[in-house]
Amino acid sequence: MDDFSVFTDAERTLFTALNRHGVRFMLVGLSAAVLQGADTATRDIAIWFEDLSDVRIDQSVREANGIWISGSFGMRPPQIGGDAVGDRLDVVTHMHGLGTFAEELPNTMEVTVDGVPLRVLGLRRIIASKRAAGRKKDLAVLPALEDALAGAEEPLNPRGH
Numbered sequence: 001m002d003d004f005s006v007f008t009d010a011e012r013t014l015f016t017a018l019n020r021h022g023v024r025f026m027l028v029g030l031s032a033a034v035l036q037g038a039d040t041a042t043r044d045i046a047i048w049f050e051d052l053s054d055v056r057i058d059q060s061v062r063e064a065n066g067i068w069i070s071g072s073f074g075m076r077p078p079q080i081g082g083d084a085v086g087d088r089l090d091v092v093t094h095m096h097g098l099g100t101f102a103e104e105l106p107n108t109m110e111v112t113v114d115g116v117p118l119r120v121l122g123l124r125r126i127i128a129s130k131r132a133a134g135r136k137k138d139l140a141v142l143p144a145l146e147d148a149l150a151g152a153e154e155p156l157n158p159r160g161h
Contacts, residue, residue, distance in 0.1 A: 023050075026104070028047070052093070107125045
């Protein structure tokens with residue numbers, strides 16, 4: 001049986017390249033929440049870049065045999081795609097109800113996934129964003145996110161009681 005992997009090879013290559021090139025990004029939304037133990041599911045991996053004009057994003061995407069569309073030359077939103085990378089990567093340009101990337105960076109934590117260190121937005125901020133967005137699908141996941149947050153904040157009894 002093969003070892004389980006969260007990411008495809010191309011996704012892992014992309015995240016490794018982004019880190020190596022020093023691109024500042026964080027995972028957000030339900031993908032970040034799942035990595036913090038939320039009992040929910042999502043198909044997409046939501047990525048928030050500090051600077052969409054950073055040429056190192058394109059370099060990293062090319063290393064993963066993908067295509068980077070910065071969205072800076074028209075009405076199309078930024079996208080990462082291509083046959084190798086697939087269509088699970090969702091580039092986020094802002095988070096409802098939250099500050100700028102730089103303002104939210106202190107609200108992240110590092111999580112290692114498939115051997116790749118990643119910054120993920122904390123559950124408290126994901127919940128705030130879902131509430132601010134107010135869409136039915138966002139409100140529907142709040143109980144799972146709040147349960148995960150409560151579980152993460154429970155103090156551990158050092159005596160094991």
